[in-house]
Amino acid sequence: MTMTTALTTRPTKAQLAGVDLLRIVRINEEIKSVVGVSFKINIMALNAIFLAKRAGTAARGFGVLSNELRVFSQDLRDGMSALTRQIHGCVTEVSVVLQDIRHTALLRQAVELSPAACGRLVLAAREAENERHAERLVRLRKQLRAALDDAFRMVELGGVLAKSAKIEAAYGQSFAVPLSQVSGEFDGVVEEIRASLEALRRSAFFTGN
Amino acid sequence: MKKTKTIFEDGKHKWIAIVRDPDKPNYLIDTNEYLVTHGNQGMLVDPGGAEIFPAVFSALSAEFDPSALSAIFASHQDPDICSSLALWLEFNPQMRCYVSWLWSSFIPHFGGSTETFVAMPDEGLDILLDGLHLQAIPAHYLHSSGNLHLYDKVAKVLFSGDVGAALLPPGEDGLFVDNFDKHIRHAEGFHRRWMGSNEAKRRWCERASQMEIDMLCPQHGAIYQGADVQRFINWFDGLQVGLCGS
Numbered sequence: 001m002t003m004t005t006a007l008t009t010r011p012t013k014a015q016l017a018g019v020d021l022l023r024i025v026r027i028n029e030e031i032k033s034v035v036g037v038s039f040k041i042n043i044m045a046l047n048a049i050f051l052a053k054r055a056g057t058a059a060r061g062f063g064v065l066s067n068e069l070r071v072f073s074q075d076l077r078d079g080m081s082a083l084t085r086q087i088h089g090c091v092t093e094v095s096v097v098l099q100d101i102r103h104t105a106l107l108r109q110a111v112e113l114s115p116a117a118c119g120r121l122v123l124a125a126r127e128a129e130n131e132r133h134a135e136r137l138v139r140l141r142k143q144l145r146a147a148l149d150d151a152f153r154m155v156e157l158g159g160v161l162a163k164s165a166k167i168e169a170a171y172g173q174s175f176a177v178p179l180s181q182v183s184g185e186f187d188g189v190v191e192e193i194r195a196s197l198e199a200l201r202r203s204a205f206f207t208g209n
Numbered sequence: 210m211k212k213t214k215t216i217f218e219d220g221k222h223k224w225i226a227i228v229r230d231p232d233k234p235n236y237l238i239d240t241n242e243y244l245v246t247h248g249n250q251g252m253l254v255d256p257g258g259a260e261i262f263p264a265v266f267s268a269l270s271a272e273f274d275p276s277a278l279s280a281i282f283a284s285h286q287d288p289d290i291c292s293s294l295a296l297w298l299e300f301n302p303q304m305r306c307y308v309s310w311l312w313s314s315f316i317p318h319f320g321g322s323t324e325t326f327v328a329m330p331d332e333g334l335d336i337l338l339d340g341l342h343l344q345a346i347p348a349h350y351l352h353s354s355g356n357l358h359l360y361d362k363v364a365k366v367l368f369s370g371d372v373g374a375a376l377l378p379p380g381e382d383g384l385f386v387d388n389f390d391k392h393i394r395h396a397e398g399f400h401r402r403w404m405g406s407n408e409a410k411r412r413w414c415e416r417a418s419q420m421e422i423d424m425l426c427p428q429h430g431a432i433y434q435g436a437d438v439q440r441f442i443n444w445f446d447g448l449q450v451g452l453c454g455s
Binding site: 102103106107109110112113114115118119122125126 | 300
């Protein structure tokens with residue numbers, strides 16, 4: 001009986017909006033951790049540049065890649081900042097939709113209870129406004145998803161750079177071990193970010209599942 | 210759905226009490242809302258919380274066009290007083306909300322914009338409702354630190370907010386007080402605990418004694434009328450307030 005009810009009961013709009021809010025909050029938390037990691041890459045890249053300079057000509061290729069990784073980390077942070085702004089926009093809009101749902105439910109109840117369905121026009125205006133908010137949320141959701149895809153592509157490029165740095169490290173002669181260690185750390189961190197973004201792209205906030 | 214009862218009527222000048230919803234959940238305190246109409250305008254007095262908006266709206270709309278509500282009077286800042294504000298503003302975004310200056314930046318958290326609020330000074334305010342002069346009367350610290358009541362000199366009605374309020378048990382929840390001694394027992398604990406200042410109480414009683422009042426209309430409980438009005442003022446004057454039960 002309970003299972004049948006669970007299978008047939010559809011969640012209300014308010015419940016769905018509440019779940020959406022929870023999902024976007026989780027995405028925001030994940031983005032915050034990615035921003036923290038991207039800051040770490042910047043420091044790592046700086047250290048790698050100094051190490052490459054000490055290694056001299058043997059680590060020239062590694063030095064070029066370290067510079068590229070530093071640029072990548074800055075681009076990644078900029079991308080994450082833009083994502084954070086978009087997420088804040090989504091959180092605001094989901095909150096507005098939640099408030100709309102509560103207000104509209106009270107207005108609808110009032111109109112249904114009142115004689116001659118007084119207030120129908122106000123309710124219709126409220127519902128039209130709700131539609132606008134819902135459409136805006138759909139747009140923000142698409143923009144956020146596109147921004148996540150862009151960030152993901154950027155991180156894939158970062159992964160290529162990190163892997164190339166690993167190869168270059170092998171030519172570092174007496175500095176090969178420390179260079180390998182640094183490039184291995186790069187690769188690990190970039191992979192960590194890639195996995196986070198991959199998970200975010202699969203978030204039910206975008207798929208609705 | 211709440212019931213409406215016209216408690217004063219002289220042509221288009223009316224006081225309508227909106228009271229007693231049998232479907233109201235027990236966890237919400239029961240409230241009385243009042244609609245004052247004059248000419249083509251209406252003022253809703255302590256419109257109530259968001260949760261009871263459908264019940265108040267439906268009852269009110271049976272008597273009056275909600276889009277013709279020009280003002281809301283909020284005696285103080287509590288959620289059972291005016292957390293429904295945003296919903297009322299849907300019907301008339303030009304509606305004004307009269308509120309103590311003390312709360313004029315707090316109540317906007319319930320809704321409204323800069324244009325919505327009329328901040329009432331501590332000494333009170335004359336309010337015009339389509340030619341009818343209403344008076345906001347100071348009742349600070351009874352119970353809120355910024356608290357005003359509404360007096361209609363023509364109808365001789367004083368809306369007294371939480372002063373006169375009683376928490377009535379089922380079966381004793383008539384609209385008017387019919388047995389003062391029995392009724393006041395349901396008001397005593399409320400007034401001792403909620404009213405914060407004996408000095409403020411004294412001043413209010415002195416002021417109220419000098420006013421012509423046929424009906425004293427609280428936001429909770431039953432309406433005092435006739436001799437029960439002065440009886441209540443005398444009782445309140447003698448009560449020690451600002452006391453915790455334990």
